[in-house]
Amino acid sequence: MLNRSKQKTKLTERSPEDRRKDFLEVNDGYTFTEAVSEADRCLQCRNAPCIQGCPVAIDIPGFIKAIQEKDLERSWEILYTTNQLPAICGRVCPQEKQCEERCTVGKIKDSEPVAIGRLERFTADWKRKAGFTPVTIEVTKPEKIAVVGSGPAGLTVASELAKNGYAVDLFEALHAPGGVLTYGIPEFRLPKEIVRAEIEGIRQLGVSLRTDLIVGKTIYFDEIRQKYRAVFLGIGAGAPKFMGVSGTNLNGIFSASEFLTRVNLMKAFRFPYADTPITIGKHVIVVGGGNVAMDAARSAMRLGAQTVTIVYRRTETELPARWEEYHHAIEEGIRFMWLSNPIAYLPGPDFRVTGARIQKMGLGDPDASGRRKPVPLPGVEETLDCDCVIEAIGQSAHRILSEGFKEVRLNRYGYIEVDPETLMTSVPGVFAGGDIVTGAATVIEAMGAGKTAAKGIMRYLTAIA
Amino acid sequence: MTPAIEPTQESVFTIREIAPKIFDMTIVSSTEEGSAALISKHAKAGQFVMIRGGEEAERIPLTIAQTEPEKRAVRLIFQVAGTSTHKLSLLKPGDPVLNLAGPLGKPSEIVEGKKVLVIGGGVGIAAILPIARELYHAGNEVTVVLGARTTALLILKDEFAQISHHLTLCTDDGSEGHKGFVTDAIKDLVAYRGVYDVGWAVGPTIMMKMCSEIAKQLDFPLWTSLNPIMVDGTGMCGGCRVLVGDEVFFACVDGPEFDGRLVDWDNLMLRQKQFKNEEADSYHHCRLEDQLNSR
Ligand SMILES: Cc1cc2nc3c(=O)[nH]c(=O)nc-3n(C[C@H](O)[C@H](O)[C@H](O)COP(=O)(O)OP(=O)(O)OC[C@H]3O[C@@H](n4cnc5c(N)ncnc54)[C@H](O)[C@@H]3O)c2cc1C
């Protein structure tokens, strides 16, 4: 029965006071009744504009209809045919800029779109709890394929190829698979248990995963190319950037990558039960305005900081972070300092940072990204006291790349150049996708690239056979 | 089909305390595809591995002391300095090693037919062993100076005797060799044998700093292996950033060796203290656990 409510079915969230003390999720997702009620808001549009907004083209009306009919197994089957990481995507995709932005219900005056992301998460969580029966697929093709990097791009290529009967070896440099899903996005937004479970599903398809193996170091690129008929590089853009202002080398100043890696991958939030430490100050400044900045700020709060201030050079309107994350941050007591940019970090007697000089900014004309460009207001400065600074101003191409894969042509930003249709690089048989091609983007775009590359690889293998 | 390759089986082959709190450990792989096997095939002098002994343990960098590809073996020598190294030291032959990844960092630039100086201090003596070995086999005239607090800590002397043309030993307390610091010995050597073409120094930060000052005065390049705090070891975190010639480098991917004459040593020493208090807490916590477990 159609639910004509203009609002998304409400989701009960934990109170911000509780949330800021631990690393548990903000909410537990929809209950069965809530999910069915929300699914009933979907109009089952024949043209399904939502699907066009999805980089992997999930049959959205299809899996929602199955929820309407209370057939969760069917909902899961529809979802899982196109998306191997649904519990992850349901949690971290920027749906408001993708499927939900196009949703017909959202176009009705004063109406919110169908909560597609929450429904995706609901079906995936239900299946994980109900018990996931692994599908095993026989290897039917003679060619072996190497996938380098186990982030969302690499995982998607691996699962697509395995589903088509290819033998795939997936290599990961770190001791745990998942890329940013594991070492970047914090536990309270994406529990690592879920990441592990969805990766396990991909391994069960027959993909063999090898961690602790750095292609270009542990095995040379040449050796990999000789051993495998095709190679996919999904190595991400994990190298941190620093603004390079004076005082960057003081103690207490971290890249968001180091901070989040310590907290997530090495579980520093459990220190001293886990051995990797993190010093979190009383007054923390986070520089930047993206998801990474929100994650760093909210993690710092959970680790016991008294104040956390996000310093961003533009205003709320230009903030690149997901709206939901921004709101969660505000609820949890994160402060925002708009139109501000640090120009120096100030040292204390013990070489620890004690404050930041902040340059105030104004907004000028729109830049290439269409957002208004921040310009310094001459002479307008202030000092903000702090004992910890986390810079979250973006990442760049992985450093090992330039050494390990010299033959592969890069563009002027240091990212890998590919044919947009097949994702093949300048080296025949070597493909690339995800953040290492586009620069820091999203999980679902990396997965979309994985799908395109898998098709490109299969076409290439058929052509040379 | 079950997945073929898992995090491979690496295990401790031998482990021995060769000096108080200094352990000499060899890790082997059960298969040709194992980490130790692949690292032993690909490692060059000057490179390091990231190792993690157990599930909750920290990833720590250790310099590769020796590799034996035929035996799929990697030899590591480390000093117990905190929780992670303490846990490693408790491993017994046959115990699995959870994670081993490498070889990381840039290899040493091995020269040929030169007059070279190799300086090792404390547990840095182990790290400089493969460099001295390579230099010796590349036909250089190799002078080695080793220093430690006292004779019991002066490790690997016999191995160095075989791969050097001149070997000078020093101890702070005079219990073996010259009494005094390696820096005094270097000054004497230079006065007696003339200046070197190039040198390497690995040891405590303060020792590398002092040696670099001498190298600056005497005007020869001196490679030093920097050991800042690292998390991933692959250029992803930036925790290991060091100032060299006023530029920021990541020790894990741009180094670990840098010309000591250009390194900002004071900055490095301050950054190494970043987690001092927490490390003390963790070590304390871990010793308490040991005591509880041993009851
Ligand atoms: C803190 C943070 C929060 C984010 N939040 C969101 C969000 O809410 N929603 C969203 O959609 N996106 C988010 N993103 C972005 C998203 O995570 C990335 O766009 C996506 O993970 C890119 O996937 P990838 O597969 O290209 O690379 P990655 O996830 O970076 O994975 C690359 C993997 O390759 C490995 N590797 C690199 N070199 C080698 C080598 N030589 N040999 C072997 N392995 C190698 C790396 O160790 C890594 O595990 C966030 C990113 C960060 C950092």
Ligand code: SF4
């Ligand atoms: S656009 Fe919205 S209402 Fe239409 S099918 Fe997609 S989710 Fe349902």
